[in-house]
């Protein structure tokens with residue numbers, strides 16, 4: 001992508017094909033002249049007022065109507081790109097979109113590259129790099145919580161945090177640099193303490209951000225909830241009850257499920273990947289053995305295990321074996337078949353949180369939904385609050401490298417090494433924070449980020 005290229009660009013802002021309305025966006029100096037050439041307002045107007053919607057017709061070179069449409073001209077700088085922007089709200093058909101774009105190309109616009117509108121917003125200083133990534137994140141969000149967190153990024157919370165951290169580090173650097181000029185003198189204890197204090201504060205904040213990445217990952221990819229238990233306790237029935245559909249085969253024969261079954265579920269905003277498994281037991285059947293092996297493999301990936309027990313039969317030795325297989329993973333005990341009555345459970349299960357329910361009648365299911373959410377939210381309090389959550393691997397990597405630099409900075413300070421070393425590490429830390437916002441990000445990183453966008457964004 002040529003950053004100096006300021007051609008007027010056009011691209012579909014919506015997916016053309018089925019929708020009632022399809023929007024084409026134009027950005028650049030030529031936007032208004034283009035609008036004048038291809039759009040005839042219904043009521044005669046001498047000029048387009050900025051940010052006002054006009055009704056009319058899009059016409060080709062020979063004056064023939066291409067579509068009936070609405071058009072809006074938005075004068076720079078109060079636009080998405082900070083350039084002059086025109087939006088044409090046409091009908092949403094694929095042919096319409098193609099014709100209008102062709103017309104714009106014929107009149108001198110260039111087809112926008114993927115992410116080019118957002119790139120211009122970044123290059124023109126309306127948003128920083130983390131906000132540009134936030135645009136993608138908001139569009140791609142798969143759950144309510146994930147979308148809320150993405151919106152915070154879009155609104156510049158990450159940028160503001162980086163700015164605040166940089167200010168502290170700049171304060172520390174100013175103190176260091178004031179002393180560098182007097183190499184014969186040692187740092188006085190008060191200054192040393194002030195510098196150390198600033199670095200430690202930033203260090204602690206960075207650690208919190210790095211820790212939040214786990215929450216971020218869970219929100220992006222969903223929580224992996226594994227349904228585990230011996231055969232016939234009702235695992236597949238539970239999956240079906242949670243999904244509200246007969247996804248998995250249920251029979252009264254033990255060993256019905258032979259393979260893992262994975263489905264997505266939205267639990268009041270929390271994205272869950274629900275995995276039903278083959279019942280754990282010793283089996284002579286080769287296919288079932290393979291299924292059991294797969295069930296065990298899934299344990300490592302799970303964020304939470306629903307350990308299902310047949311409450312009517314009570315727990316047997318096989319149930320204890322399943323509990324052992326869970327290792328140190330978080331376990332929520334699901335005591336199923338409540339409609340048939342329940343027996344007391346052995347001591348080994350007493351420490352576990354439990355939910356009594358019937359997958360058949362649906363009794364107790366709301367408790368389970370809430371239980372899964374609670375387990376997660378108790379562990380990931382940041383998800384529900386207003387705090388900042390790191391979701392991008394790139395940001396996590398920057399914060400980690402920044403933390404390492406501060407670690408080394410503290411080391412040189414404690415060992416009373418030359419202040420030049422300390423200054424060097426602080427500069428490095430500042431540069432890394434600048435990579436997040438884009439101030440010091442190398443061009444190839446910026447290229448890579450925008451290449452992930454789709455056309456029209």
Ligand SMILES: Nc1nc2c(ncn2[C@@H]2O[C@H](COP(=O)(O)OP(=O)(O)OP(=O)(O)O)[C@@H](O)[C@H]2O)c(=O)[nH]1
Nearest residue numbers: 231232233234235236237252255256257279359360
């Ligand atoms: N009464 C009653 N029966 C249930 C309940 N849940 C499941 N069952 C029955 O228990 C039997 C086994 O159910 P499944 O859901 O296939 O059990 P599973 O754990 O997936 O079994 P495998 O796939 O063989 O490991 C079926 O006959 C279900 O109808 C329940 O809450 N109450």
Ligand SMILES: [Mg+2]
Nearest residue numbers: 235236256257
């Ligand atoms: Mg099953």
